[in-house]
Amino acid sequence: MSLVRKFATVGGATLGSRVLGFARETLMAAALGTGPMADAFYAAFRFPNLFRRLFAEGAFNAAFVPLFAKEIEANGIEGAKRFSEEVLGVLFTVLLLITIVMELAMPLIVSTIIAPGFVDDPQKFDITVKLAIVMFPYLMCMSLTAMLSGMLNSLHHYFAAAIAPVFLNVTLIAALAYGLWSGADPLATAWYLSWGVLVAGLLQMAVLYAGVRYAGMRFRLRRPRYTENVKRLLWLALPAAVTGGITQINQIIGQMIASTKDGAIAVLQYADRVYQLPLGVVGIAVGVVLLPELSRALRSGARKEADNLQNRSLEFVLFLTLPAAGALWVISDEIVRVLYERGAFSAATTATVGSVLAIYGLGLPAFVMTKALNPGFFAREDTRTPMRITGLTVLVNCALAVSLFPFFGERGIATAEATAGWVNAVILFFVLVRRGHWHWETALFSRVVRLVIATIIMAAALNYAADFLADWLTPGTALLHQLAALVLLIGLSMVLYFTLAFAIGGADFGMIRRNLKRKPGPDTEPAVMPPPGI
Numbered sequence: 001m002s003l004v005r006k007f008a009t010v011g012g013a014t015l016g017s018r019v020l021g022f023a024r025e026t027l028m029a030a031a032l033g034t035g036p037m038a039d040a041f042y043a044a045f046r047f048p049n050l051f052r053r054l055f056a057e058g059a060f061n062a063a064f065v066p067l068f069a070k071e072i073e074a075n076g077i078e079g080a081k082r083f084s085e086e087v088l089g090v091l092f093t094v095l096l097l098i099t100i101v102m103e104l105a106m107p108l109i110v111s112t113i114i115a116p117g118f119v120d121d122p123q124k125f126d127i128t129v130k131l132a133i134v135m136f137p138y139l140m141c142m143s144l145t146a147m148l149s150g151m152l153n154s155l156h157h158y159f160a161a162a163i164a165p166v167f168l169n170v171t172l173i174a175a176l177a178y179g180l181w182s183g184a185d186p187l188a189t190a191w192y193l194s195w196g197v198l199v200a201g202l203l204q205m206a207v208l209y210a211g212v213r214y215a216g217m218r219f220r221l222r223r224p225r226y227t228e229n230v231k232r233l234l235w236l237a238l239p240a241a242v243t244g245g246i247t248q249i250n251q252i253i254g255q256m257i258a259s260t261k262d263g264a265i266a267v268l269q270y271a272d273r274v275y276q277l278p279l280g281v282v283g284i285a286v287g288v289v290l291l292p293e294l295s296r297a298l299r300s301g302a303r304k305e306a307d308n309l310q311n312r313s314l315e316f317v318l319f320l321t322l323p324a325a326g327a328l329w330v331i332s333d334e335i336v337r338v339l340y341e342r343g344a345f346s347a348a349t350t351a352t353v354g355s356v357l358a359i360y361g362l363g364l365p366a367f368v369m370t371k372a373l374n375p376g377f378f379a380r381e382d383t384r385t386p387m388r389i390t391g392l393t394v395l396v397n398c399a400l401a402v403s404l405f406p407f408f409g410e411r412g413i414a415t416a417e418a419t420a421g422w423v424n425a426v427i428l429f430f431v432l433v434r435r436g437h438w439h440w441e442t443a444l445f446s447r448v449v450r451l452v453i454a455t456i457i458m459a460a461a462l463n464y465a466a467d468f469l470a471d472w473l474t475p476g477t478a479l480l481h482q483l484a485a486l487v488l489l490i491g492l493s494m495v496l497y498f499t500l501a502f503a504i505g506g507a508d509f510g511m512i513r514r515n516l517k518r519k520p521g522p523d524t525e526p527a528v529m530p531p532p533g534i
Helices: 003-032 036-104 106-114 122-135 138-154 159-163 166-182 186-214 228-244 246-258 264-299 303-330 332-340 347-378 384-408 410-434 442-468 479-503 509-517
Strands: none
Touching: 003 036, 003 159, 003 166, 003 186, 003 264, 003 332, 036 106, 036 122, 036 138, 036 186, 036 228, 036 246, 036 264, 036 347, 106 122, 106 246, 122 186, 138 159, 138 186, 159 186, 166 186, 228 384, 246 264, 246 384, 246 410, 264 303, 264 332, 264 347, 264 410, 303 332, 303 347, 303 442, 303 479, 332 347, 332 479, 347 384, 347 410, 384 410, 442 479
């Protein structure tokens, strides 16, 4: 299967999950708005979700996948199975101990890390602690799921791992629908959601386990043993946990600061959900596919293929995320109004969330570029360099968030996160180039400049079109009219952008056709676009 087809497989499954995520957030906005129960639930859920991104997705995608791929290359499926059983024994034991300790210490964790601003509101604080206790075992489920996902990706079975998050959204949608149907108060709805998170974690783990067995890997839980393989995994995973969760680390810092203002956490969450759509569909798809493919190319000595994988991946993410960033900047209010403004979600809240979303949009290309750049280190079993860079960007985020929040509120936090994202992406790229791990193509730079030009023209046209359709996008207009206008705006902007991108040489049909047909192999030559203008 070609690189682009693999991106499409993972991206398509992720798109389905993110669309359901929008449906979930729409119901959440109607049921909870930005009230105290919304703040409590999002704060409680952010903690296990942060650990999931740090120690599950980030660490395992960075450390487990290259080592698992190496075992397959060196010792075949039996060697990979033995390695998986060694890791599973240690992982299960460590997760069980972490879960027990965290559950017992949850009041302290909420008061010092999750939401220190809630301490002055005893009822809100108590509810947050109880919801977090219910949801924290989700971390254990998702960490085991991440291991299974890494195995499937290394075996080139991408779809099952990408579709698994759908179960979280389906379960939470069912919980919200039941709450709205039964007329449950916000507190009862928050409880439904918390138990739904735990059920979803169990479902996702079961689906991935079935997928691994279908792929021909049958393994069992063994007594934990600190083998050389496990030692190497931990050596790589600990710094990778920090690196892979940079966005989540910055978000938890923002949440700690935002907890001092009522409704601020919910505002950041609603904006985050919207920009996570392009980030998930493009960034996660590229990150999931690129790491095992790049690891395989480097293991087999196919340097030209490795260079091509990195350049084409960066080109792909910018081709799709630059227009998304432009659209989020121009029509953020319209997007938020159509998705959320009903029930407990007011017009004033739309303006606040819209302004935060516009700023996140400016950081979107950087967030997605990071997903394409980190595998350049991880595939070479270097997780410490990105960790050091991450430490710097966290300091940048902290300094800006603390400085800007008193003056700009939630927008200050969004500005800090977007700025930190760009600092992270730029430094990662220049370190790769300087070390000779990324062979820079002059033609690629020229194409990126042309894509930026196409995006600017599209954004200007989109701004004019939004003014023209303003009567259809006002708060008092029927939802179907607003939705039709929004779809029309997005459709027209996509047509204009892609037409301009291909017309001025920012993209090339020949490269796309070659990558769709191309099957990577040890001797694969890079499918390079012709220089612009040829």
